[in-house]
Amino acid sequence: MKSPFAPLSIVQQVALLMLLSGIVGIGGMSLSLWMAQSMQGNAHAINMAGSLRMQSYRLLSRVPLAQGGDPLIAELERDQLSDDLLLPVKREGLTSRYQALRDHWRTQLKPLLLQARRPEDAARGVAEFVRRLDALVSDLDRSTEHRLALVALVQKIVIVLTLLVLTGTILYLRRRLLRPWRRLLNQARAVSRGDFSQRYPLPAGADAVGYHEMDQLGLTLNSMSQSLSQIYAELEQRVADSTADLRQKNRVLDFLYRASRQLHTGTPLPARLRPVLEELQTLTPLREIRIRLYENDCDPGLNGARPTGTPPVAERTDSAADGTTSADTARPPPAPGPDEAGAEQLGWNLHDKLGRYGVMLAHYPSRQRMNDPQRRLVATLVEQLTSTLALERQAGHQQQLLLMAERTAIAGELHDSIAQSLSCLKLQIGVLQMQNKDATPENQLLMQQMRDELNTAYRQLRELLTTFRLSQTEPGLRAALQTTVAEFSARLGFAIDFSYRLPAQAVSSHQIIHLTQIAREALTNIVKHAGASRVEVSAGLEADALVLSIRDNGCGLPDEYPRQHHYGLVIMQDRANSLQGYCRVANLPGGGAEVRVSVPRQPALSP
Numbered sequence: 001m002k003s004p005f006a007p008l009s010i011v012q013q014v015a016l017l018m019l020l021s022g023i024v025g026i027g028g029m030s031l032s033l034w035m036a037q038s039m040q041g042n043a044h045a046i047n048m049a050g051s052l053r054m055q056s057y058r059l060l061s062r063v064p065l066a067q068g069g070d071p072l073i074a075e076l077e078r079d080q081l082s083d084d085l086l087l088p089v090k091r092e093g094l095t096s097r098y099q100a101l102r103d104h105w106r107t108q109l110k111p112l113l114l115q116a117r118r119p120e121d122a123a124r125g126v127a128e129f130v131r132r133l134d135a136l137v138s139d140l141d142r143s144t145e146h147r148l149a150l151v152a153l154v155q156k157i158v159i160v161l162t163l164l165v166l167t168g169t170i171l172y173l174r175r176r177l178l179r180p181w182r183r184l185l186n187q188a189r190a191v192s193r194g195d196f197s198q199r200y201p202l203p204a205g206a207d208a209v210g211y212h213e214m215d216q217l218g219l220t221l222n223s224m225s226q227s228l229s230q231i232y233a234e235l236e237q238r239v240a241d242s243t244a245d246l247r248q249k250n251r252v253l254d255f256l257y258r259a260s261r262q263l264h265t266g267t268p269l270p271a272r273l274r275p276v277l278e279e280l281q282t283l284t285p286l287r288e289i290r291i292r293l294y295e296n297d298c299d300p301g302l303n304g305a306r307p308t309g310t311p312p313v314a315e316r317t318d319s320a321a322d323g324t325t326s327a328d329t330a331r332p333p334p335a336p337g338p339d340e341a342g343a344e345q346l347g348w349n350l351h352d353k354l355g356r357y358g359v360m361l362a363h364y365p366s367r368q369r370m371n372d373p374q375r376r377l378v379a380t381l382v383e384q385l386t387s388t389l390a391l392e393r394q395a396g397h398q399q400q401l402l403l404m405a406e407r408t409a410i411a412g413e414l415h416d417s418i419a420q421s422l423s424c425l426k427l428q429i430g431v432l433q434m435q436n437k438d439a440t441p442e443n444q445l446l447m448q449q450m451r452d453e454l455n456t457a458y459r460q461l462r463e464l465l466t467t468f469r470l471s472q473t474e475p476g477l478r479a480a481l482q483t484t485v486a487e488f489s490a491r492l493g494f495a496i497d498f499s500y501r502l503p504a505q506a507v508s509s510h511q512i513i514h515l516t517q518i519a520r521e522a523l524t525n526i527v528k529h530a531g532a533s534r535v536e537v538s539a540g541l542e543a544d545a546l547v548l549s550i551r552d553n554g555c556g557l558p559d560e561y562p563r564q565h566h567y568g569l570v571i572m573q574d575r576a577n578s579l580q581g582y583c584r585v586a587n588l589p590g591g592g593a594e595v596r597v598s599v600p601r602q603p604a605l606s607p
Contacts (some may be wrong), residue, residue, distance in 0.1 A: 021162060056129050285364060292356065482498065497534070545581070545601060
């Protein structure tokens, strides 16, 4: 049986099937959207009915109504005529019920409220009014649920139609594409094995014009197989002649391939570089190859070494007290020219347009010379090392930015949800206190305690949001702590002593975030409670652990911490625990207090 799509190409047939699937989907979504729009305003009408219910109860609580009741009655009547209520009622066909509600208000409840001297005189009238409101709301709910059921039914029908179209598409593509493609793939595999005898089966009785795309591809592949079989013999001889040269080049390419894989593994950067640099020494005359890494583009200086390429054995440097980053400071590179062993030191800068990442140093025997393939090998490896270091730096910076963005998003969610809820609760408890001034002392005390707890929770939440929204654009713990120290020095009115003695790039982005927040929380407590005249912030290594210390000479910590004032300490301890470390807060013997954080040292660079 001839396919109805036969006059069309395979691409056109696939496009037609995709268009059909899109039409089904768009039609279903359009119908659902139209039905959903028909329910627009029902929720506002229900909310307005709830408002009318609350206003009727408020009028009942104000009985007997004096001159102050007129604004409340006017507000209730204005809400009864609101478009938010009238339009959905009219659209859902509830005008008669709504009109009965209006008549009840005009003829019965309003005169009753105006004439009543006690709330009990108008209670039944208000209850009847509320009952009619509830009946109106129930009708609106039922109408909305009915429309939602219709939307769900439409969606199910669209899903079924879409599945049918997709199933038909898959079956059609399997017959028109998959089977011919398998034949072509088998022939291509045979060609790759050197078997040029297989041919793609073309349909009988058809010419080249009547072939579809897969048949045309098979015809081309048949022609190619025939041509390859003719030149295969010629290639055998040429391959034999080039085998020796290719083996040498293959060794170099294999080294570059394995070096590329080694440089992109998950091990720490020094462990990745060491085997690559050691093997480079077996392929070139270079000896004692090593790499000096920079931090934040800081150049330790080559001391006269001639920059041309790159060297192996990664050496990470510690940051001095003044923040200068250097590598191999214990063994500076020798002056240019031959050394005592008759070797010259060479250097290759590892840098690109985005920054400077380090330098590769090596000793080069003066009596040997590198040939062109060896120089190209070193140049290519330098590019790979530069790319690896650039990716490592970008990955660390990107991870830091992602963490900050995630924390900012969390802060936004907290502000839009919990903070708003707490603000609403504060207003409601205030209204409750004003409306219950004659309550018993126990109830008044309970309401005051609730208000105090809400104020405490709201204050702590605002502090947490401020911490979450902290922006950090410069990479590294040192830059983050310097920014924090500068900020709090201005708030305290005197300079904070800052000491930083950590290895370059020894702190992960995750650790930077939490250690910075702990330092900010500790300094915030000092500003609020310590009354100190001297503050010290230091970071260093102790027994292969990262230690952050914040000290002050203030009043120290009291023996007991009130519940409403120790949330910050708990947060600091939780942050340290999340880093598999600990946070200790203790008074100092000479006065003041110390916040001491210790976390395990982690590899600075990771993929």
